[in-house]
Amino acid sequence: ILNVEQSPQSLHVQEGDSTNFTCSFPSSNFYALHWYRWETAKSPEALFVMTLNGDEKKKGRISATLNTKEGYSYLYIKGSQPEDSATYLCASNTGGFKTIFGAGTRLFVKA
Amino acid sequence: DSGVTQTPKHLITATGQRVTLRCSPRSGDLSVYWYQQSLDQGLQFLIQYYNGEERAKGNILERFSAQQFPDLHSELNLSSLELGDSALYFCASSVGGGGGETQYFGPGTRLLVL
Numbered sequence: 001i002l003n004v005e006q007s008p009q010s011l012h013v014q015e016g017d018s019t020n021f022t023c024s025f026p027s028s029n030f031y032a033l034h035w036y037r038w039e040t041a042k043s044p045e046a047l048f049v050m051t052l053n054g055d056e057k058k059k060g061r062i063s064a065t066l067n068t069k070e071g072y073s074y075l076y077i078k079g080s081q082p083e084d085s086a087t088y089l090c091a092s093n094t095g096g097f098k099t100i101f102g103a104g105t106r107l108f109v110k111a
Numbered sequence: 112d113s114g115v116t117q118t119p120k121h122l123i124t125a126t127g128q129r130v131t132l133r134c135s136p137r138s139g140d141l142s143v144y145w146y147q148q149s150l151d152q153g154l155q156f157l158i159q160y161y162n163g164e165e166r167a168k169g170n171i172l173e174r175f176s177a178q179q180f181p182d183l184h185s186e187l188n189l190s191s192l193e194l195g196d197s198a199l200y201f202c203a204s205s206v207g208g209g210g211g212e213t214q215y216f217g218p219g220t221r222l223l224v225l
Contacts, residue, residue, distance in 0.1 A: 101153050
């Protein structure tokens, strides 16, 4: 994988549903993986930074895992709320400190 | 509010012109990053400065240049502007210069080239 890829592109869920998204990134020369939450008309807000294989991070109802050997990360949202509606971006840093962003997963949570 | 400020908020200019976008990082942050978000593309990393020195370079055009000053604020200069340069330009800052640092984004400067 040469680029950072995110799936699905968009997701519609009902309030209370749990959901997850995938971020695939180049596993060679890996340095760090970032997750951001980006609401419309605002700027990206950092959720997590992970660097070690097997890392798991949690913030309230949102958690993330990292597999650097196979080059993927999952973001989980438990009990989605309408205020979780946003675009979730992941970004990979390589050893050269260049940051490559995925296209994002657009989440819509219906009340 | 992330603590990162960017000016101006909006900028309208004509093709062939030159503009300067300004960014002030959070207090204590030594790194500044510049990103471009065009309509048809995702967030593209342009360049990073750490404590006044260029640290990493992404997809920055030769017509674009940046610098970080001794007070750590940064400027992104865009010259010979083309219609395709219309985009939202974000600045972000972090404490250190490594790739594993949390980045805090400013509100962005929306550039429209007519």
